[in-house]
Amino acid sequence: MNAEKIILDTEDHYRVVSVDRLHDCINIYVESVQAQCLCPNCCLPAGKVHSYYTRRFSDLPAFGSPCTLFLKARKFRCRTDECPVKIFTERFGDHFSAYKRKTDRLEKALCNLAIQNGGRPGERLCNLLSMPASDNTLLRLVHSAPMPECPNVTELGVDDWAMKKRDRYGSILVDLSTNKPIGLLPDREEDTLSGWLKAHPGIRIVSRDRYGNYRRAVSCGAPQAIQVADRWHLLKNLGEAVRKMLEREHVAMRKARESQAVSAGAQKARIQSLASPRQHEKFRQVKDMLARNIPVREIARVTKMSRITIRKYRNCDELPRRHCTLSSGLGKHLEFISERLAAEPDLQLKQLLAELQTRGYRGAYSTLSDGLAQFGLRCGKKQRMKKVLPADGAFWRPSKAVTLFFQDSDKLSSPQQKLLADLRSKSIPLDKTFGLVSDFRLMMLKKRSSRELDGWIDAANDSGISEVAGFANGLLQDYQAVKNAFDTKWSNGPVEGNVNRLKTIKRQMYGRGSLDLLERRLILTPS
Template sequence: MRTKSKWSPGPGIKVQSIATNGDGDWVVSACGPSSGICPDCRKQSARRHGWSYRSLQDLPIQGNEVTVRLRLSRWRCSYRQCGRQTFSDPIPDIASPYARRTKRVANIVGLLGHGTGGRPGERLMNQLGMPVSDDTILRHLKRMALQIDDEPPARIIGIDDWSWRKSWRYGTIIVDLERRKVMDILEDRSVASVAQWLKRHPSIEVVSRDRCGLYAQAAREGAPQASQVADRFHLFQNLRLAIEEQMSLSGRATGRALLPDEDIETDHDDRALHEEAPGMRLRNQLRRTHRQSRKEVFETVHALSKEGLTCSEIARRTGYGRRSIAKWLTFETPPDRRRGALQPTSPLYFEAFLTQCWKDGNRRGRHLFHDIKHRGYTGSFSNLERLLATWRRAERPESDKDK
């Protein structure tokens, strides 16, 4: 059996006995401290006036209910000049005044009630061994809401949109970033509604938002005294999108970096190369350059192996994985990379048809998307636009590329 000290519901409480009733539930009998401190004059008193009992619901044990039978003393204040004659033992760390359950149980009631609701929370609490009615859960949530209203006004808030229905209807969520709590949810994401809400909260000093101009305008109108900052999530998201866009400009960033400037220029004397589509021509050049770079790495690995270095040492010097080094050493020539078969979800599956349309002057994305859709294309329009964007950039004059 657990020691009595581990059964104590809080500091200053002494456990006297632990017993079970006929239903298998536990009853913990405990008493308060041997002396009290007057809340008015802060004088300690050991003159007991009487007793009072409180029954508190506590955390369960193996699914069985636990009830704390707590005996508290009522003390007489020994300081004659104090206006209070008697006082009882305060237990703020254990339970709130007039509460019927401990604070740790009340926290669970609030958490499950906020996440599930009244009746679902009632069923879940009964299964956990802490029976609470749905009405009690709702009353507890209302008391928590009143306590939030008593808190100091917010100074730093975060504003972002959220979807009632994706790509159809959006609302606005406002969060107190200092307390990490949701302050309010607006039905739309208009400038007027957000600005009106900010005007009702003049204590706001900092507004954290995304890069959208809608919330920027709302903050300027509703909280001109507040400083506007970009939140970390959208900064990282914008950085990721910028990196992806730069890496997708030429299909493969490593091949473009290794490709000399004179190799990128179009060879007008080579008729076969000139007849290719711009995207195909640039992609073929990048493939040849990447194949050449892999060949140089392959030769470097074999040269280091002939010097007597182990695979682990070669991996540390080159930065490649040890398994890749060991596999390359089993080949005499660089192994060809296996490419997956193209599917109708990729616009490259219809590359021959798109190339012919491009040569004929049909370069509008919507028209090409409609044509390949009738030929079995099952991908999205954005994938086709990314392919056509590489072709347009390849045909762009050098003066425009430098801008």
């Protein structure tokens, strides 16, 4: 095979003069053999050579070494009398572009590396691959890369993403027919999305979450489009309502459980509440302001608290207990600690730590001390522990129990099924809630029909459970989109996947990428 075909893969345009292998690079000398060239001004062929000059190009590496092409090019005379250009440099249709110092194939490779990895990581990778390029060069290639034309989208998915969490948000637009992103918007305001939709009048389906700005923007910018509420967000909203009900019911059941234990003479230690006096004071302040019918927004402004927390306090008679999960795994050693304290009341903490480490405990001395304090155990100045029974951690937690209401019974383990049956038997509201959740999941995931939705909303309102009833009333505010979620195949699943990919790209750049760079890397990256 000829060297011309190996190096340039082009016939009759170039001729390889020589190849030099140096210590750390490879130099290839090439000359042009075009018979004539088109004038860039009048576009007429010219064959009269004026002079020669040499152009230098960086090329793809060869045999693990950087490669440089030295191209002997020519200058031509334009013989057209009417053309003001008399002398012009030779133009090439492939491999070598005007005013460039890199071959087209090298620029394409560098651009793909920059799109996939970004500036600094791409620079390090290029150095390893014998294609040295600075981070500024790589980012310049990304910004100069042509963006694909926006297709005629008919099925659109929209969702928000955090530029800076709890501060600035943007919107992502995804073509649901291809599951590919088509653009990023600088915010999640109604006017921005509405303006984009007006510029694309072919939209027929819009899948979104239940954010009010998106609902109003679609109604204004694309009134002809069918709006579909995302099914995952509906289940998420229902799960939040169930969790609030579980927290309220948890307090009532715990009180009854403790009163039964005291009346029966069972003196058991409980997990000490981690709430500080300041938190109790905040709770009493919020309850007092709620009793005076002060709006939640005003309470949040005065107390500097989240509106979600304030709404949670509304349904609680006392401050909800914080549950702390010990990452060191102390909970599974509580029975052993109880036995050791019963056998040796003056056991020192350092000795207990040594014994626990032989049993697989991986926490440090201070971690053990803090962890035992959370379970009601105290250490004196001489590190002697009081003889206190450990807490019985068998009582359920709302954050964990809520998952039992949304899983199929055949996928639950035997302890989980037993706990769920115990909760339903001891609490009428929990039993009603389980039935409502099961019916909602059956309609959405199995039957995929909204024929029973009206009856479910009426049943939720008549159940006497304020949290579930509030969720049902919220469905009425976006009723048609919720119905379409049951009856159509569209969802925000592809949008959520692209949001996850966008967050990965953003974190790869340590959050310092501009919106234009994020959009280019998101759209140009092969999916």
